[in-house]
Amino acid sequence: MGAGKSAAIKVLSDISVISTEAVNTDTEAHSKYLTTVGIDYGEISLDDGTKIGLYGTPGQDRFDFVWPVVCQGAIGIVILIDHSRNDRLQNLEFYLNAFKAYGHNIVIGVTHLDKKDDQVLKIYRDWMALYGYQYPLFGIDARQQDDVLLMIETLIASVEVQSRLIV
Numbered sequence: 434m435g436a437g438k439s440a441a442i443k444v445l446s447d448i449s450v451i452s453t454e455a456v457n458t459d460t461e462a463h464s465k466y467l468t469t470v471g472i473d474y475g476e477i478s479l480d481d482g483t484k485i486g487l488y489g490t491p492g493q494d495r496f497d498f499v500w501p502v503v504c505q506g507a508i509g510i511v512i513l514i515d516h517s518r519n520d521r522l523q524n525l526e527f528y529l530n531a532f533k534a535y536g537h538n539i540v541i542g543v544t545h546l547d548k549k550d551d552q553v554l555k556i557y558r559d560w561m562a563l564y565g566y567q568y569p570l571f572g573i574d575a576r577q578q579d580d581v582l583l584m585i586e587t588l589i590a591s592v593e594v595q596s597r598l599i600v
């Protein structure tokens with residue numbers, strides 16, 4: 434919650450985003466004023482004209498029934514983790530476990546980093562190594578278009594590599 438999913442879709446989308454934000458009543462989980470309660474929707478057109486739909490989920494797990502709906506037919510999944518939270522690794526574990534059931538083309542973005550520093554990401558790399566995960570990991574600011582685009586490009590590149598392997 435508050436990792437920057439809605440911000441990431443807003444900064445990347447070519448169309449005005451359909452957002453489902455409502456006043457946050459769970460102020461214990463996060464002090465933010467608005468939170469996503471349905472599905473955010475945006476679109477990005479690639480250079481070759483391909484349109485990619487960007488679907489944002491609610492972060493709160495009481496809306497977890499939305500997750501499988503959003504992931505159905507998805508080419509990839511971006512998981513954003515808010516580095517400023519004390520429970521960031523528990524968050525990573527929780528969301529990875531929840532979303533790997535829906536697809537394996539996953540990219541992880543760590544947000545709310547004051548500065549991009551590889552040492553800061555070390556705890557996430559170490560945690561993934563411990564569990565044998567090899568997902569691409571980026572330190573990002575979800576408000577920066579280039580940062581978000583990098584994750585989407587990674588997912589697309591991975592789909593391309595896999596489809597070449599299958600053919």
Ligand SMILES: Nc1nc2c(ncn2[C@@H]2O[C@H](COP(=O)(O)OP(=O)(O)OP(=O)(O)O)[C@@H](O)[C@H]2O)c(=O)[nH]1
Nearest residue numbers: 434435436437438439440468469492544545574575
């Ligand atoms: N400082 C900082 N702020 C960020 C970063 N990424 C996002 N934000 C801000 O964090 C706040 C929360 O972002 P949202 O996009 O609403 O988060 P969300 O993941 O959609 O949250 P929920 O819908 O409640 O799950 C917004 O004010 C963003 O602009 C970042 O990397 N650094």
Ligand SMILES: [Mg+2]
Nearest residue numbers: 438439468469
């Ligand atoms: Mg949101």
